[in-house]
Amino acid sequence: MLDLDTLWGAIKDGFQQKVAPTAFNTWISTAIPVKLSNNRLTIKLPSELHRDYWQRNLTQPLVELAYEFAQVDIQPVFVIDDDDNSQVSTLDHPATATSFSPSAKLNPKYTFDTFVIGKGNQMAHAAALVVSEEPGVMYNPLFFYGGVGLGKTHLMHAIGNKMLADDPSTKIKYVTSEAFTNDFITAIQSKTQDQFREEYRNVDLLLVDDIQFFADKEGTQEEFFHTFNALHDDGKQIVLTSDRLPGEIPKLQDRLVSRFAWGLSVDITPPDLETRIAILRNKATADNIAIPDETLSYIASRIDSNVRELEGALARVHAYSKLVNQPITTELVASSLKSLKLDRRSSELTIPLIQEKVAKYYHVSLTDLKGKKRLKTIVMPRQIAMYLSRELTDSSLPKIGNEFGGKDHTTVIHAYDKIADALKTDSDLQAEINNLKTEIER
Numbered sequence: 001m002l003d004l005d006t007l008w009g010a011i012k013d014g015f016q017q018k019v020a021p022t023a024f025n026t027w028i029s030t031a032i033p034v035k036l037s038n039n040r041l042t043i044k045l046p047s048e049l050h051r052d053y054w055q056r057n058l059t060q061p062l063v064e065l066a067y068e069f070a071q072v073d074i075q076p077v078f079v080i081d082d083d084d085n086s087q088v089s090t091l092d093h094p095a096t097a098t099s100f101s102p103s104a105k106l107n108p109k110y111t112f113d114t115f116v117i118g119k120g121n122q123m124a125h126a127a128a129l130v131v132s133e134e135p136g137v138m139y140n141p142l143f144f145y146g147g148v149g150l151g152k153t154h155l156m157h158a159i160g161n162k163m164l165a166d167d168p169s170t171k172i173k174y175v176t177s178e179a180f181t182n183d184f185i186t187a188i189q190s191k192t193q194d195q196f197r198e199e200y201r202n203v204d205l206l207l208v209d210d211i212q213f214f215a216d217k218e219g220t221q222e223e224f225f226h227t228f229n230a231l232h233d234d235g236k237q238i239v240l241t242s243d244r245l246p247g248e249i250p251k252l253q254d255r256l257v258s259r260f261a262w263g264l265s266v267d268i269t270p271p272d273l274e275t276r277i278a279i280l281r282n283k284a285t286a287d288n289i290a291i292p293d294e295t296l297s298y299i300a301s302r303i304d305s306n307v308r309e310l311e312g313a314l315a316r317v318h319a320y321s322k323l324v325n326q327p328i329t330t331e332l333v334a335s336s337l338k339s340l341k342l343d344r345r346s347s348e349l350t351i352p353l354i355q356e357k358v359a360k361y362y363h364v365s366l367t368d369l370k371g372k373k374r375l376k377t378i379v380m381p382r383q384i385a386m387y388l389s390r391e392l393t394d395s396s397l398p399k400i401g402n403e404f405g406g407k408d409h410t411t412v413i414h415a416y417d418k419i420a421d422a423l424k425t426d427s428d429l430q431a432e433i434n435n436l437k438t439e440i441e442r
């Protein structure tokens with residue numbers, strides 16, 4: 001008869017060989033085996049964070065180590081120390097050790113307080129606030145769309161954080177669409193669809209990030225459709241984000257598109273200069289970085305479309321100033337951005353440069369490249385130039401559209417998707433794009 005202490009001793013020895021000492025001390029030494037019955041091994045962990053880590057990274061090796069030692073398939077069950085409500089999902093479902101994405105991995109820094117309101121996001125911000133105060137009533141679903149790094153995730157988490165602050169018992173689930181898909185696949189593989197449904201339908205607020213990755217995933221869309229309906233019927237709030245409007249997501253089922261239209265869709269556009277400066281100033285204060293106003297303006301003027309890059313630039317400048325042991329000044333920033341090649345994307349790699357190189361490469365005139373002619377010999381280079389503009393610069397979709405004779409951002413998305421799709425199979429095109437990239441980045 002396999003005894004708990006002997007088994008755990010062997011598992012610990014095994015982990016000692018497998019993982020680095022710090023990891024061992026952090027994750028393994030803090031775990032306490034509680035019970036072994038019917039091959040179910042109950043392990044007590046200090047926090048949700050530990051449990052998430054175990055579920056993600058250590059469950060498989062644990063099962064293997066136990067098998068190696070005792071030739072039994074154990075099913076780990078994690079409970080959290082000193083929390084009576086922490087009887088995690090696996091306990092309620094003795095037949096499996098399936099683990100889905102943890103419930104509310106909200107970033108505590110993403111709150112309404114830390115969000116700077118500007119022209120491009122004020123509507124989104126207001127809608128988010130309304131939803132956080134009266135979830136499931138006004139805008140359901142709330143759908144944020146817009147380019148990368150513009151604060152969609154931040155606002156989504158702010159809603160969750162506010163609801164939790166108002167009522168700590170609120171049940172919230174935040175996942176990316178990929179995590180939803182993975183959970184769904186796990187549920188099918190381990191025949192735990194009921195548990196999956198329980199996880200996703202028994203919440204007050206469901207946040208799904210980047211749903212453009214649902215494109216092409218028929219089965220997942222089907223399941224999400226039912227999840228959506230169940231929550232909506234129950235008056236539970238749903239918040240979604242995507243880089244584009246639902247109708248522009250390729251192969252997104254019509255019934256989902258129409259359901260998403262029940263609520264409110266708000267776009268977030270890149271912040272103007274004043275907002276960028278305010279974001280930088282807030283961030284500098286929060287991180288205790290001493291930096292003159294004119295230097296903040298300088299950084300904000302160099303990076304003009306993506307808040308994530310803006311914050312990244314500040315962090316790098318800060319690190320650089322510590323490295324060279326000098327205070328942050330505009331001169332220091334200029335040289336650090338240069339040495340880090342940080343502003344290359346935004347300053348040197350411009351859309352006009354890309355257009356010029358592409359036009360030359362395919363022997364078409366710049367006017368035609370930016371114009372409206374539908375000749376195949378022109379359309380293809382135009383789409384390639386749009387694709388490269390999105391790949392190589394930080395420009396927003398509307399900005400790219402503008403640079404191509406005032407085209408709509410949906411035209412740019414279409415061009416991008418078309419080329420990205422063709423690149424998967426067309427080796428000639430791959431070679432051409434590679435040549436062009438070398439040409440442009442030279």
Ligand SMILES: Nc1ncnc2c1ncn2[C@@H]1O[C@H](COP(=O)(O)OP(=O)(O)OP(=O)(O)O)[C@@H](O)[C@H]1O
Binds near residue numbers: 116118149151279
């Ligand atoms: N208005 C704002 N005020 C303060 N911080 C902001 C603002 N907008 C964005 N940020 C910060 O910029 C970073 C990127 O934002 P976020 O991750 O929310 O972007 P996103 O739109 O979800 O991007 P992606 O499409 O890549 O997921 C975060 O650190 C966020 O806190």
